[in-house]
Amino acid sequence: MLTVQRVVLSSRPGENGHPSPDNFRAEEKSLSTELKQGEILTRTLYLSVDPYMRCRMNEDTGVDYVLPWRLEECIDGGGVGVVEASKNAQLAIGDIVTSFNWRWQTHDVIDGNCVQKVDPRMVDGHLSYVLGAVGMPGLTALLGVREKGHVIRGAGQTMVISGASGACGSLAGQISRLDGCERVVGICGSDEKCQILVSQLGFTAAVNYKKGDISAALKDSCPNGVDVYFDNVGGPISDTVISQLFRTQPSDVFVAV
Numbered sequence: 001m002l003t004v005q006r007v008v009l010s011s012r013p014g015e016n017g018h019p020s021p022d023n024f025r026a027e028e029k030s031l032s033t034e035l036k037q038g039e040i041l042t043r044t045l046y047l048s049v050d051p052y053m054r055c056r057m058n059e060d061t062g063v064d065y066v067l068p069w070r071l072e073e074c075i076d077g078g079g080v081g082v083v084e085a086s087k088n089a090q091l092a093i094g095d096i097v098t099s100f101n102w103r104w105q106t107h108d109v110i111d112g113n114c115v116q117k118v119d120p121r122m123v124d125g126h127l128s129y130v131l132g133a134v135g136m137p138g139l140t141a142l143l144g145v146r147e148k149g150h151v152i153r154g155a156g157q158t159m160v161i162s163g164a165s166g167a168c169g170s171l172a173g174q175i176s177r178l179d180g181c182e183r184v185v186g187i188c189g190s191d192e193k194c195q196i197l198v199s200q201l202g203f204t205a206a207v208n209y210k211k212g213d214i215s216a217a218l219k220d221s222c223p224n225g226v227d228v229y230f231d232n233v234g235g236p237i238s239d240t241v242i243s244q245l246f247r248t249q250p251s252d253v254f255v256a257v
Contacts, residue, residue, distance in 0.1 A: 001031065001033065002031045002148070004030075005026060005027070006029055006104060006105030007025070007029075008074050009023065009073065010023060011071070011076055018192075032093070037086060037108065039086075039111060041111060042081040042109075042115075043081055043106065043107050044081045044102070044104075044105065045096075046128045046130075047077065047078070048132075051136075056069045073172075076101050076103045076104060078102060078131045079131050080103075080131060081096070081102070081108075082095070085206045091117065093231070095117055096111075097134070098118050098131070099114060100136070104220075115204050118130055122134065131169055138171055142175055144230060145172055145176055146175075149228045151180055151223065153179065155182075158182065158184075158225065159176045160186075160218065160226070160239065161185070161187065161229075164187055169186065174201055176228075177202045181228070183204040184203050185218070186203045187207045188207075191211075193208075194206035194208050204221070214240050215243070218240065225244060226241060226244050229241050229245060243252060
C-alpha cells in the first residue's frame with residue numbers, strides 16, 4: 001500500500017459562481033500498488049489547469065464530450081508523469097507518459113493503454129511543454145490556423161485572436177505570423193498583456209478589451225479589415241470582431257474554445 005495525496009471536489013460554486021479554495025479539499029488516501037496485467041504505477045510530475053475545467057465544477061457541463069466532476073471524488077485533467085512500476089508490455093519503469101484524464105494525486109495505478117508515451121527529447125527535457133506548446137493548446141492553435149484559417153502567404157491577411165494572451169491564443173498568433181499573416185492583432189485584458197504580445201510574441205498590435213471602445217480600437221489596428229478570426233471567448237467580443245470581418249471565403253471565421 002502507498003499513501004498518496006490527492007485533490008477532490010468538495011462543493012460546487014454554482015453555475016455562474018466564482019470558484020474558491022473552499023470548493024476543493026486536499027486529502028490522503030491509501031493506494032494499492034498491486035498491479036493487474038496491463039496496468040502501471042505512475043508518479044505525477046506536472047498537472048495542467050485549463051479553462052474547460054471550470055464547467056466540470058458544475059452539475060452539468062452543457063456538452064456531451066466533457067463530463068462534470070463528481071463531489072468527493074478526485075479531479076482530473078491533463079497530466080504528465082513517470083512510470084514507477086509496470087505490468088504493461090509497452091511501458092517500462094522510467095518511461096514518461098501523459099493523459100487528458102490524469103487524476104490530481106501524487107501516484108496512481110492506471111491502465112497503460114490509456115496513456116501516451118512521451119519522448120523527452122521531443123521537448124528537450126522540458127516535460128511541462130507536453131501540456132502546453134506540444135500538447136492540447138499547441139495542437140488546437142496549429143490545427144486551427146492551418147486547417148481552418150486558410151492563411152495565404154503573401155496575401156497581406158490580417159488575423160484577429162481573442163483570448164490572445166492565453167496558452168492557445170498566444171501560440172496561434174505566433175503560428176499565424178510564421179505562416180504568413182501580414183498583421184496579427186490580439187485581444188486581451190490588460191495593458192501588460194498587450195505589451196508582452198507585441199514586444200515578445202510577434203503580434204502586430206493588441207487591444208485591451210477592458211479599456212475604451214473595442215470596435216474603434218480594432219478598426220485602428222486592422223486598417224484593411226479582418227480576414228481571419230481565431231475565437232477563444234465568444235460573446236460580445238466575438239460579435240464585435242465578426243461585425244468587422246472582411247470575408248474572402250466561408251471558412252474565414254473559426255472557433256477554438
